[in-house]
Every structure is written in C-alpha cells, then in structure tokens.
Amino acid sequence: MRTERNLTRLDRVFARLDREPERPAHLDVPRMSRHRVALLAGTLLFYLAIVWLVVDTSWLVRLDWQVMFFRPYQQWSEIHWFVDYYVVLGQRGPTAVMVAAWLGWRSWRQHTLRPLLTLGASLLLLNITVGAAKIGMGRLGPHYATTIGSNEMGLGGDIFPSGHTANAVVTWGILAYLASTPRARRWLSAVSAVTSLGVGLATVYLGTHWLSDVMLGWTAGLLVLLALPWCEPLITRAETAIFDLRDRWRARRALPTAVKPVEVPVPLKPRTAPQSEPAARSGRAPAYLAPGPHTTRSERTPVTPVGPRRPPHPDRVARGTASAARPLTGG
Template identity: 60%
Template sequence: MRTNDELVPAEERPTDPVRPRMTRTRLGIFVATSVVYVAIVVGVLTTSWPVRFDWQVMLFRPYKQWPEIHTFLDYFVVLGQRGPTAVAVAAWLGWCTHKQKTLRPLLVLGTSLLLLNATVGAAKIGMGRLGPHYATSIGSNEMFAGGDIFPSGHTANAVVTWGVLAYLATTSHARRIASVIAALLALGVGMTTVYLGTHWMSDVTLGWTAGLMVLLVLPWFEPLMARAEAALLALWRRLRERRVTFVPAPVPAGVVLGAPRTAVDDELPAREPVGAGSRPGGGTPPRVADGRPHLSPRTHTIRSERTPVTPTGSRRPPHADRVPRTAPLGPATGRGRTAGTAGG
C-alpha cells in the first residue's frame, strides 16, 4: 500500500522542514560577538594596545623566522579566498540539493555570502586601513588611508564558507565535526595571513568576529529563504506544466507542403490522366493545382535505335541529298582523280 509521501512528487516533499531558530543562546553569543567587534574597532581607532601588538608581530616578521613553510602556506591561504572556496562549497551543496530535493542548501550559501560581502566590504571601504607592507609610520594605526584590509576578508570568508557546512548539518554529531573542521580552517587561514605579512593581527581578529556574526544571524533569514524556495519551486512547476510537445498532424498523400491554396486554384479544373499518345480531344493542355500546364509525355528512342558515336562519325542521321565523305568526287570537280594520278 502506498503512503501519502509516495503520492506526492519528490520536489514537493518537505525533506527538511525543521529550520534553525534564533534561540536565547544564539542571541547571547551574537551580542557578545558584537561587543568584541566594537571593542576591536575602538581599540584600533584609538591606537591602543591592539595596534601596539600589531606592530610587535609585524616587526617580528614570521615569514623570515620560518621560511621553510612559506611555500606551503602560500597554497594553504587559498582556502580563504572567496572564489575557489565558494565554487567548491557550492558544488557540494548542489549535490546535496539534488539528493534532498530542496533548494535550501544553495539559498543558505547565497544568503551568507551576500551578508558577508555587504558587511565586511562596507567595513573595509569605510575604515580604509593600510596593510603591514604599506605602513607609513611605526606605531600608527594606518586608518582612513585608502586601504581595504580591516577586517580580514580571507579570515571572514573562511569562517562563513566552511561554517555553512556545519550550519546545514542534519545531525548533531555531523554538526560538531563540521564545526571543529571549520574552526581549524578559519584559524589556520587567519594566522597564515599574519605569517605572510598581508594582515595585522587585529585584522584577523575582526575577521573572525565578522564571519561568526554572519553565521549567527542566518536563522533570522530562514523565513525569507523558505518563501524564496517555495516561489522558485512553484515557478519551476509552472514552467514544466506549460511545456507542450509539438506533434505534427499527418499530411495527406499528394499535398504539397508550403504551397497554400488560393481562390484561383479552386477555379482550375482537376487534373486528368493522360495516356501515352496525344492529348485527348486536342485544345489547351490541362493545368494542375499549381497553375502550370501539364504536357503529354513524348516517346523516347531506346539506346539501340540511336546513332552510335564514332571518332569520325556523327550522331546526326544521314540525309539522302548529301554525299558521304568516303565516296569519290564526280568528274565535274576532278580533284579526287587528279590527286590519285599525281600520287601514282
């Protein structure tokens, strides 16, 4: 006996009806993370201890202390670049979308990346901090100088992109494992940027907090993503229902396609069969439906009745009033006989 779920199309089944909500614990973590975010920004703006620590790490020059790992970390930092990581995670979530018959994984990834680019991008452009390689004076915070490194985009992107996999995990065990892996990747990417000298330590710290805040606010966007998913699925079903397969109608024998019948064609007489001889009754030859006269067929000679083609002959039939070329000329001309005498 078939159940109710089997009677519903696969794309309409609620495979994952439970969506995360903004609980008190999550809200408390979000508020604490926001306080840390503001504290870091204020500390850098006032050139307090975060800036002093930034300069201490920068002057230590980690890339010169451990040069043997420089090549490996050049490749490892790609795990925080937005393009490669977004493509890799989108491919995995696309397979999950196909398997679970729901658009939620891709919608969560798109929403998180949109929030990340909007918030982190606005902060980068607004504060305009220069990186360690472009610092102008020792001890300065390098703020509002036309830079775009505060907060660290690599670090925030690593937190969000890999954290989305933990956010979408369907079991608590898988969520814990994915959370640990995402945290290690985000920690490694952030410290790698400090090692390479492309970011201050405060940039990385602010990037961690910015990415975590994006993940924490995703439950607030779950109702919007649910409505977007329902609208997209409804649109897909309507497009699929409107798809009609065109089946051409059978064409009767003797009808010429592409030649529309006109009023003149209706007035023409019907085509009559004509025998092998001349037209019956003479007169004007009958016309067919397209208006062209139909001529009676002519008899053709068979190959044995035709004049053969020879190197010296012609296909033209011989005439009685012509003298063959091989016959001797008459006495009136005397050319042939004189030539024979001279030759003798």
C-alpha cells in the same frame, strides 16, 4: 539457509550517494533562540571593542607592530610554500566553487534548494557587511604602513577586517550550519573553526594583514553565521517561488499543441430568379412566361402514349399481318 550480506563501507558510501525518493522531513532548520541572540549580542560587542582598540591606538596596535617586525615569513621560511597554498582556503572564488559543488549535490539528493540559497544569502550578507567596514575604515596593511606605531586608519586601505578570514569562517561554517544531525554539526564546526583559524594565521605569517585584522575577520564571519536564522523565512519564500515557476514551466511544456479547427463550408442556397416588384404585388406571371394558368409538374396528369413509339416506315409491316411475297428476279 540464506543469510543477508553485511554491507561494506563502500556499499554504504554508494547507498549514501543515491537520491532520496522525496524530500526528507527531518531537516533541521536553525531557529533564532535566546541562546543564539545572546551569543550574537556578545559577538557584536567584541566586534565593536576591537574596532575601538584599533581606533584608539591602544596596546592592540602595538601588538600588531611587534608581530610585523618579527617577520614570521623569515623566521619559518621552510613552510612558506605550504602557507601559500593553504591561504587559498580563504579566497572567495575557489572556496565558493568547492562548497557550492557539495551543497549542489545536497540539494539534488534531498529535493530542496535550501543549501544553495543559504550559501548565497550568507555570501551576500558577508560581502555587504565586510565590504562596507573595509571601505569605511580604510586601514592600510603592514606592507604599506607609513608611520611606525600608528593605526593606519582612514588612509584608503581595505584590509580591516580580513576578508580571507571572514570568508573562511562563513564558507566552511555554512557546512556545519546546514548539517542534518547534531553529531555532524559538532564535527563540521570543529573542522571549520580550525580551517578559518589557520587561514587567519597564514595571512599574518605572510605579512598581508595585521593581527587585529584577523581578529576582526573572525568576529565578522561569526556574526554572519549567527544572524542567518533571520534569513530563513526569506530563503523559504524564494525556494517556494522557484519551485512554483518550475512547475508552471513544466506544465506549459506538457500541454499538447493546439489543433486549429477545420472550417466546414456552408452550402449556398440556390439563387431564385428575381421577381420584379410590380409583378409580385399584382400577382401576375412574369413577362417571360406564357399567359394562362400554370401548374407544377407533379400536378399534371400523366399521359400514356398510344401506338408504337417508333416512327412509321414504308418498309415496315405491322405485327400480326402476313407479308406479301417478294418477286423473284433472275432466271
């Protein structure tokens, strides 16, 4: 009696790596529900509150200066090497490459471009919103501060909000946003939250950002993730347009090469001797024909020749007559 072999963990991994025969129908696309809208509104209010506290040079600015004077990179210098490597998880270039590689495999396996298009839309939205806020507020970082206790706003800086922190929230949070099961979404949400929290604290440890910069970076990244469902119709239209373009290109390549039609030469009609206009009108024969009635060859009576066809010869004798004896010569 044969029993089925139990699948090992390695077998399940290789089965997971195989490409699905068609696009799965259970892909969950997040919707802009009332709960998400309320969360988005609350996050936006928190964003504006942080900006107001910094502009007003409130207790949050005083906390920024206290943390800066504490100099964490000197207090815990033994972990400096680890923080230098860990903060790379918030840089836009390396993280975008790693996440795009994973989402590219997801796109190939599930026959859809939605993961890659969603990543592109989120990074575009992040660069526009965070970049505009950085340039608009122009805050200087701790290493370039000029006046103790000031908010350092409007001095041509570009650190408020923290780009590393916001990029970590969006880049790693997009994995939870695109998760296909609720369990995977919960686990990936926890991992992305811990990763982005660590990246933000790493920038404070290194002294490249104020604590308020990191708080605003977390909020800015969360706003991008919460607003992504509004981009889903545009992502769907872009995916449909790309697939239509691919199908037309494949159909154009599959067409056989056009065969040029062979021109069959048309036989030319034999030229007839031109007749002069007066002769045609009068009914007379042309000048080069002898006068008199003329008939065609088929209308003539055949003439049978009489007698032999050979010309007469003096030495020939007609058949049926006796030939005269030839004289003998000699003795």
